Amino acid sequence: MADSMSLNLLSRILLLQLVLFSLLLQGCATMAQKTANMRNQLASGNYQSALADAKQALQNNPDGVMENMNLGLLYRLSQNYEASNQALEKAKQVIEKLYATSVSEQTGALLLNDELISYQGDRYEQVLIHFYMALNYLELNQLDAARVELLQSQVKLNEWSEPKDDVPVMRYFSGILFEILGEPDAATVSYRKAVDAYKNTQYRHGLSVPLQLKKDLLRSLSAMGMTDELAIYKKQFNLPVPSASLFKTNAELILIIEKGLTPQREQIVFQTWSNELSSVIRVAVPGYPHPSPVLRPSRVQLADNVYTTEMASNIDGMARSSLNENISAITARAIARAVVKKQSERAMAEKSGSLGQIALMAFNMGSEIADTRCWNTLPQQIEIMRVPLEPGKHMLKLQPYPSTGLAASIEIDVKPGERVIVNRRWTSSAGASQYENGRGHINIIPLFPLRIYR
Amino acid sequence: MLSFLTTLKWTRILSLVTLSSALVLTTACGTKVTRVDSDTVTDLSGNWNDTDSQLVSREMIDDVLSRPWVSQFKRSHNRAPTVIVGEVRNLSHEHINTRTFISDLERELINSGEIEFVASATERGALREERKDQDLNARESTRSAMGNEIGADFMLQGSINTIVDVLKDEQARFYQIDLTLIDMESNRKVWIGQKKIKKTIEKGSWRL
Numbered sequence: 001m002a003d004s005m006s007l008n009l010l011s012r013i014l015l016l017q018l019v020l021f022s023l024l025l026q027g028c029a030t031m032a033q034k035t036a037n038m039r040n041q042l043a044s045g046n047y048q049s050a051l052a053d054a055k056q057a058l059q060n061n062p063d064g065v066m067e068n069m070n071l072g073l074l075y076r077l078s079q080n081y082e083a084s085n086q087a088l089e090k091a092k093q094v095i096e097k098l099y100a101t102s103v104s105e106q107t108g109a110l111l112l113n114d115e116l117i118s119y120q121g122d123r124y125e126q127v128l129i130h131f132y133m134a135l136n137y138l139e140l141n142q143l144d145a146a147r148v149e150l151l152q153s154q155v156k157l158n159e160w161s162e163p164k165d166d167v168p169v170m171r172y173f174s175g176i177l178f179e180i181l182g183e184p185d186a187a188t189v190s191y192r193k194a195v196d197a198y199k200n201t202q203y204r205h206g207l208s209v210p211l212q213l214k215k216d217l218l219r220s221l222s223a224m225g226m227t228d229e230l231a232i233y234k235k236q237f238n239l240p241v242p243s244a245s246l247f248k249t250n251a252e253l254i255l256i257i258e259k260g261l262t263p264q265r266e267q268i269v270f271q272t273w274s275n276e277l278s279s280v281i282r283v284a285v286p287g288y289p290h291p292s293p294v295l296r297p298s299r300v301q302l303a304d305n306v307y308t309t310e311m312a313s314n315i316d317g318m319a320r321s322s323l324n325e326n327i328s329a330i331t332a333r334a335i336a337r338a339v340v341k342k343q344s345e346r347a348m349a350e351k352s353g354s355l356g357q358i359a360l361m362a363f364n365m366g367s368e369i370a371d372t373r374c375w376n377t378l379p380q381q382i383e384i385m386r387v388p389l390e391p392g393k394h395m396l397k398l399q400p401y402p403s404t405g406l407a408a409s410i411e412i413d414v415k416p417g418e419r420v421i422v423n424r425r426w427t428s429s430a431g432a433s434q435y436e437n438g439r440g441h442i443n444i445i446p447l448f449p450l451r452i453y454r
Numbered sequence: 455m456l457s458f459l460t461t462l463k464w465t466r467i468l469s470l471v472t473l474s475s476a477l478v479l480t481t482a483c484g485t486k487v488t489r490v491d492s493d494t495v496t497d498l499s500g501n502w503n504d505t506d507s508q509l510v511s512r513e514m515i516d517d518v519l520s521r522p523w524v525s526q527f528k529r530s531h532n533r534a535p536t537v538i539v540g541e542v543r544n545l546s547h548e549h550i551n552t553r554t555f556i557s558d559l560e561r562e563l564i565n566s567g568e569i570e571f572v573a574s575a576t577e578r579g580a581l582r583e584e585r586k587d588q589d590l591n592a593r594e595s596t597r598s599a600m601g602n603e604i605g606a607d608f609m610l611q612g613s614i615n616t617i618v619d620v621l622k623d624e625q626a627r628f629y630q631i632d633l634t635l636i637d638m639e640s641n642r643k644v645w646i647g648q649k650k651i652k653k654t655i656e657k658g659s660w661r662l
Contacts, residue, residue, distance in 0.1 A: 096499070099657050099658075100657065100658045100659050100660050100661040101659060101660055101661070102660075102661050102662065103660060103661070103662060104662055144543055144544050144545070145544075145549060147545065148544065148546065148547060148548065148549050151546070151547030151616075151618075152547050152548075154547070155547055155618045155620055158618075158619075158620050158621075159620045159621065159622065159625075161621065
């Protein structure tokens with residue numbers, strides 16, 4: 001009698017402990033569920049309310065890499081480039097701190113769930129931080145600071161020195177910016193690396209080398225007088241060498257269009273048989289259950305000419321292949337965890353009866369969630385287009401989703417030799433871009449100083 | 455792996471869980487601040503820091519003042535040369551605040567007493583505004599007249615460059631700081647200074 005009393009007491013204490021600990025976990029919704037509202041707001045073009053959500057999320061986790069990356073992108077969409085860079089810089093610094101693997105987090109992940117491991121972003125996401133920070137610095141009229149970001153991305157890629165982790169759009173963008181900075185040698189190297197990167201990572205994004213990049217590489221090789229290499233690439237691309245003088249006298253339009261939303265990692269629950277336990281166990285892993293829509297290239301109208309953009313980055317494909325590479329380790333960890341949890345439930349049943357077992361089962365069920373964290377405010381794809389312009393005023397009409405009526409008109413005024421960067425983001429065919437019509441472009445005179453006007 | 459885990463008893467698991475939650479609660483508290491002398495070397499991340507800035511500016515200025523251009527100028531002009539600091543471009547892979555570096559340079563140069571210094575372009579703008587204002591509002595005897603500025607004889611320009619070699623946990627960083635003193639009238643370079651700093655950084659692969 002006394003024995004069962006004490007056991008009863010023990011199980012009650014345990015129950016209390018479990019409840020307290022579940023409170024610490026702040027509920028066991030997956031990150032996909034927690035950020036769903038922010039994504040919905042973003043998809044419908046309500047950037048301000050998405051930003052408010054992101055700020056709230058950051059308050060709960062000020063050192064969170066994902067929270068800072070999301071906040072950074074949303075500040076960008078609100079045209080607050082300084083705040084955007086602050087948040088992205090914070091994410092960058094935390095990633096640096098998290099470089100070493102944490103023993104306690106790994107242990108915790110085996111006992112509770114993978115969200116106990118600090119999120120540091122996938123490698124392509126870490127590189128894209130530099131891409132967006134460079135664009136922000138351009139908006140802020142700090143060309144040299146944008147250059148710093150290019151170099152940092154190079155250090156990162158060198159550190160990994162894995163061809164599969166290369167991010168081709170970063171290399172291509174670096175080439176364009178080095179050209180603007182008046183460093184044709186660095187630009188040539190970047191274009192060449194970009195071509196390699198598109199080839200090395202093709203299985204991840206399904207893109208071949210963009211035609212414009214091929215032309216850019218040929219043009220810079222020819223301008224640098226690197227005739228041997230030029231001959232090789234000319235043959236490889238089967239293209240004539242574009243005239244270099246065209247860009248010297250004329251102005252140029254550089255269009256960077258970001259479209260859609262990267263897919264959300266979602267929780268997939270499945271049951272599997274454990275030989276060790278001779279029982280069925282429940283396992284939760286992240287996955288991308290839904291295919292993303294196919295987004296056709298944007299239509300660009302400039303005077304009487306109509307152009308189509310080229311996809312320079314398929315972030316959707318990068319996200320999916322990145323998860324694919326890790327999914328076997330994630331699943332192994334999830335199965336190991338399920339076994340431990342089942343074992344603990346059985347042990348509880350032996351020691352303190354069914355009440356304790358039920359409590360622990362409830363706790364285990366609740367705490368077993370898939371790690372669905374990802375930089376989920378990124379676009380689905382990035383498109384790039386370059387067109388030489390006659391100096392003077394031009395009317396640019398953009399149709400990001402050509403089959404819909406969605407369009408933006410931008411008036412640009414360029415001086416000879418000037419570069420104009422037009423960078424716009426649409427999160428869906430229903431939403432507006434971050435700028436009102438006729439606003440939002442950066443005019444750059446190559447070789448500094450930089451001139452911006454709106 | 456699995457067999458190792460199955461040997462763990464539930465009590466042990468629970469105590470681990472409690473312990474880890476206690477850890478989460480305790481790690482958050484307490485910021486500790488310790489004051490250190492500004493000459494103390496504080497290498498935290500391996501990035502460019504105040505120590506680098508001070509070291510470079512001091513050595514550069516020692517070098518620039520020990521060269522013959524100062525005495526040559528004094529001999530031919532019968533006065534100390536006037537210098538202005540132009541742009542020091544950050545071409546490194548780090549966001550370096552070149553302003554603190556420039557002010558270190560200016561301080562060392564002015565305090566040497568060997569050369570005169572004039573305000574930079576941005577500072578001049580504010581001063582001219584103030585003089586305009588004085589013209590309108592200040593008593594005549596106290597007014598600073600316009601058109602009495604001293605033109606600089608030389609401009610100091612430069613850049614900070616880095617080469618980073620990196621593989622996995624190890625990094626070698628090489629900083630090269632180049633400064634050039636240019637004669638404003640003839641575009642002649644009268645002095646070129648160079649300072650190199652090399653650091654190696656090793657990152658740990660495990661943490662608690």
